[in-house]
Amino acid sequence: MKHEKMKIIKILDEILSFSLNNQADEIDIKIKVNEEQTIIKFKDNSPNLNQDKLEEIEEMLNIEKQPEVEEYYWELIGQNDYCDELSVVGLMIDKAIITYKPQEGLEVTLYRNNQE
Amino acid sequence: MNIIKEKFIKKRISEETKFKLLLLYPISLILSAFIFEHPTEINHGFKNIILSSDLLISDYLGIGGLGATLLNSGILGLFSLLLLKSNKVRITGISIAALFTVMGFAMFGKNILNIIPVIIGVKLYSIYQKEPLSKFIIVALFSTALAPVVTQSILVFGYTDKGIFLAALIGILTGFIIPPVASHLLSSHQGFNLYNIGFSAGLIGTLLMSLFRSYGIEYDKQLIWTTQYSQVLRMLLLFYFLSMLLIGYLLNRESFKRLKKLWKRSGRIVTDFVTLDTFAVTLLNMGLMGLLYMLILTLIGSPLNGPTVGGLFTIVGFSAFGKHPFNTIPVICGVLLGSVTKIWGLSDPGLILALLFSTTLAPITGVFGSLSGLLAGFLHLSVVMNIGYLHGGLNLYNNGFAGGLVAIILFPILDSLKKE
Numbered sequence: 001m002k003h004e005k006m007k008i009i010k011i012l013d014e015i016l017s018f019s020l021n022n023q024a025d026e027i028d029i030k031i032k033v034n035e036e037q038t039i040i041k042f043k044d045n046s047p048n049l050n051q052d053k054l055e056e057i058e059e060m061l062n063i064e065k066q067p068e069v070e071e072y073y074w075e076l077i078g079q080n081d082y083c084d085e086l087s088v089v090g091l092m093i094d095k096a097i098i099t100y101k102p103q104e105g106l107e108v109t110l111y112r113n114n115q116e
Numbered sequence: 117m118n119i120i121k122e123k124f125i126k127k128r129i130s131e132e133t134k135f136k137l138l139l140l141y142p143i144s145l146i147l148s149a150f151i152f153e154h155p156t157e158i159n160h161g162f163k164n165i166i167l168s169s170d171l172l173i174s175d176y177l178g179i180g181g182l183g184a185t186l187l188n189s190g191i192l193g194l195f196s197l198l199l200l201k202s203n204k205v206r207i208t209g210i211s212i213a214a215l216f217t218v219m220g221f222a223m224f225g226k227n228i229l230n231i232i233p234v235i236i237g238v239k240l241y242s243i244y245q246k247e248p249l250s251k252f253i254i255v256a257l258f259s260t261a262l263a264p265v266v267t268q269s270i271l272v273f274g275y276t277d278k279g280i281f282l283a284a285l286i287g288i289l290t291g292f293i294i295p296p297v298a299s300h301l302l303s304s305h306q307g308f309n310l311y312n313i314g315f316s317a318g319l320i321g322t323l324l325m326s327l328f329r330s331y332g333i334e335y336d337k338q339l340i341w342t343t344q345y346s347q348v349l350r351m352l353l354l355f356y357f358l359s360m361l362l363i364g365y366l367l368n369r370e371s372f373k374r375l376k377k378l379w380k381r382s383g384r385i386v387t388d389f390v391t392l393d394t395f396a397v398t399l400l401n402m403g404l405m406g407l408l409y410m411l412i413l414t415l416i417g418s419p420l421n422g423p424t425v426g427g428l429f430t431i432v433g434f435s436a437f438g439k440h441p442f443n444t445i446p447v448i449c450g451v452l453l454g455s456v457t458k459i460w461g462l463s464d465p466g467l468i469l470a471l472l473f474s475t476t477l478a479p480i481t482g483v484f485g486s487l488s489g490l491l492a493g494f495l496h497l498s499v500v501m502n503i504g505y506l507h508g509g510l511n512l513y514n515n516g517f518a519g520g521l522v523a524i525i526l527f528p529i530l531d532s533l534k535k536e
Contacts, residue, residue, distance in 0.1 A: 002245060063391050068205045071251040072295075073386050076302050088386050 003074070007092065008038055008112070013078025014089050015042050015108065022046040022053075024105065037094070038112045045105035056086075058098050061108070063090035127368045129395045134207040135197065137363060141356065142193030142219060145186045148352060153183025162187060169271055170225040170264040171338045171509035173465055175422035177223070178340040182348065185223050185422060192222040192231065196257055199235075203250040209388035209398065209437035214257040216433025220426035221260070225512040230263035233284040237291020244292075252295050258313035259294040261513040262321060263287075268510065272333055290320060305523035307385030308483070310438050311476040314516015321507030321517075328508070335508045341465045342421040349420040353410055353428065360403030360432075367396035375400055382482030383438035390436055398436045405435040405444075409472065412448070418468045427472030434475070443478040446486040450474070450493020460501060470500045473515030477522060484530045496522050 012029065019027055024044035032039045049057075070092045077085040090096070095111040149158060161184025168179045176185040196218045200211050218226065238256035242249045249256070266287035273279030298316040309315055328334075364371050374397040381387050389398040409431050410420075418424055431439060451471045454460070460467040474496045481489025500518035511517055 002247070059392075064206070066206060066208060066391075068203075068250050068253060069208065069210055069386070069388075071247070072210075072255055072299055073302065075299055076307050076385060079303060079306060085386065087388070087392065091386075091391070 004114075007070075007074050008033075008040070010074055010078050011040065011089050011092060011110065011112075014085050015040070015110075017078055018086060019044040019046060019106070022049065022106075026105075035114065037114055040108075040110040040112075042108045042110070043105060047105075048102070049100055049106060054098070054100055057106075057108075058096075060086035061090045061093070061096035061098065061110070063087055065094055066091040127394065127396065129367060131207055134395055135201055138197060138207065138212070138215065139194075140359070141216075142190045142197065144355075145190030145193065145219070147190075149183040149186035149190065152186070152348065153181060157181060158183040158187055161185070165227050166229050168267070169335075169338060170227070170230060170267045170512075171335055172264075172504060172512060172514055173224060173339050173341060173423055173469070173509075175224050175340045175342050177342040177345050177422045182345055186352075188227055189219045189222040191228060192226060193219040195228065199253060199257070203248070203253050205250050205253050207390065207395070209390045210254050210386075212390065212398070212402075212436035213430075213433040214254050216429045218257055218260060220429030220433070221512050223422035223426045223429075226260050226263045230266040230287070231260040233266050233287025234260050234263055234291035234294075236284075237288040237293075238295060239291075240288065241292045241295050255295045255298055255313065256291070258513075259291055259298070259317065261314055261317040261511055261516070262290045262294070264510050264512060265290050265321070265324060268335060272328075286324075290324070293320065301520070302385065305520050306527050308479045308523040308527050309476055309516065309519040310383070310385065310434055310478065311473070311513050311516025311519055312385065314476070314511065314513025315520025317511040317513055318503070318507055318517025318520065321511035325506065325508040325510055335510075338509060339465065341419075341423070343419040346420040349425055350410070350414075353406065353420070353425065357403045357406035357410070357432070360399045360406065364396045364399030364403060367399070368394065371396045371400050379440045379442050381438075381440070382479055383440065383443045384479035384483055385438065387438045387479075387482075388436075389438075401440055402432045402435040405439060405441065406432045408441055412471075413468070416452075416462045416468070416471070418462075423465065423469055424472065427469055431472060431475055438482075439475055439478045443482040443489065444475040446481045446489030447474050447477050447493035447496070448472075450490040450495070451497045452493075453490065454494050454497035458497065460497070466501050467497065470497050470515060470518075473513075474500075474519070476516055476519035480523065480526060480530070484534065488526070488530050492522055492526055495526070 024046040027044045030041040077088045093110045094113045097109045099107045161180030165176050165180035165188055196215050235256045238252050239249050242252045266283050269283035269286045273282045298313050301316050302312050378393045448471050451474045455462050474493045477492040480492040500515050503518050504514050
């Protein structure tokens with residue numbers, strides 16, 4: 001798939017931007033690329049995420065994958081420091097698992113399959 | 117994760133149901149064509165539409181009459197929907213925006229003859245990229261903004277086999293280059309110009325027109341603007357917009373509750389209301405926006421004709437993808453302010469179209485506030501009235517071109533002034 005590496009980098013940009021906007025000051029990222037999929041594990045220490053915000057994160061990241069929209073809009077994400085584009089990340093990935101513990105922070109695992 | 121459910125229960129509508137409901141709109145246009153006019157008249161008018169020059173502003177009502185214009189719009193709407201369906205593209209906000217934009221512009225510039233080469237060009241691009249057409253289908257539908265390139269080329273080269281071949285070739289080439297240009301240009305205005313392909317098509321149109329002019333080819337300005345069909349179009353549009361409200365309400369009786377949340381969204385690309393707020397709530401926003409902007413046109417004394425109905429359809433379509441009353445009104449207030457202080461009055465066709473299509477800059481209001489939206493609209497009017505010369509009317513989305521330039525200049529300024 002064309003620009004696959006750049007798309008992964010853009011997803012990371014957006015997640016990082018989101019996390020820093022939520023006052024996180026410690027962030028761990030782990031990326032595993034294999035033949036079938038790319039897995040991005042992301043953990044931060046963002047404090048005090050309220051229920052509304054968590055619901056929004058889950059809703060945005062679990063939007064159905066839309067390759068037809070991704071192709072046109074992927075270059076836009078991760079470029080802006082006050083507009084969240086998590087919904088675009090959502091339509092670029094196949095699955096998201098989100099956990100949040102107020103004392104530890106936010107943990108997000110994103111799965112992006114190579115085959116559509 | 118322990119999530120407390122919202123009071124509004126999202127009822128997801130199946131793709132099949134969405135498709136069937138949207139099918140109502142092009143089909144009702146086709147049926148109404150035959151209610152208003154005899155098939156012989158429609159046939160004659162349709163030929164005129166196919167053979168006419170399609171440069172801005174070519175009101176098809178003045179070229180082919182009411183029946184042929186409605187038929188043309190319905191056929192292109194049906195074609196677009198079937199293209200989406202056959203390529204298994206979901207009915208999301210952007211696909212609804214593309215559908216209604218094509219139907220709208222099929223009233224002043226697009227027809228089945230001039231859009232096909234451009235779409236073939238996009239198809240060839242997808243083959244070159246070894247990707248399915250589905251990934252580029254949205255771009256393909258919007259890229260028909262440059263359809264007049266095909267018609268104008270036929271008029272220049274003549275209605276011969278060679279002329280038609282060359283015109284088709286230019287159309288295909290145009291379609292081939294749009295996808296990468298459009299994708300790249302999104303970053304330049306950061307998603308603040310909703311008609312991004314209008315901006316891309318404006319630049320490509322400028323390049324083409326510059327080439328044509330360097331070989332001595334020049335197109336005459338065109339203004340075909342009817343005023344006698346307002347009453348009948350008003351009735352038709354009332355049916356259209358009220359049916360959206362009714363369907364939206366019937367699909368989910370709680371839809372009105374959710375509108376408040378939709379109206380708080382910035383509208384910056386990508387704000388897909390269908391994905392974020394459901395199809396039912398989106399239909400409510402579309403219907404309300406259609407009624408609101410039809411009322412505004414009535415208040416300023418504008419006729420309903422091909423271009424203005426095209427503008428209304430485009431607004432309604434993009435009310436599934438970023439536009440709502442609260443982010444568009446400040447922008448059109450900027451245009452109205454311009455109508456008082458600048459050289460163009462409210463009866464000027466260019467200004468009326470600028471009023472409708474300036475809503476491409478709605479995200480500026482959504483992110484930076486009403487005053488910024490007002491400023492954007494005020495500037496947009498001047499730019500759009502000055503920029504058409506560059507592409508000689510080849511780009512039907514002239515306001516998208518102007519909106520892109522305004523957004524590129526305004527965004528960094530507003531961004532630097534915005535407080536943390």
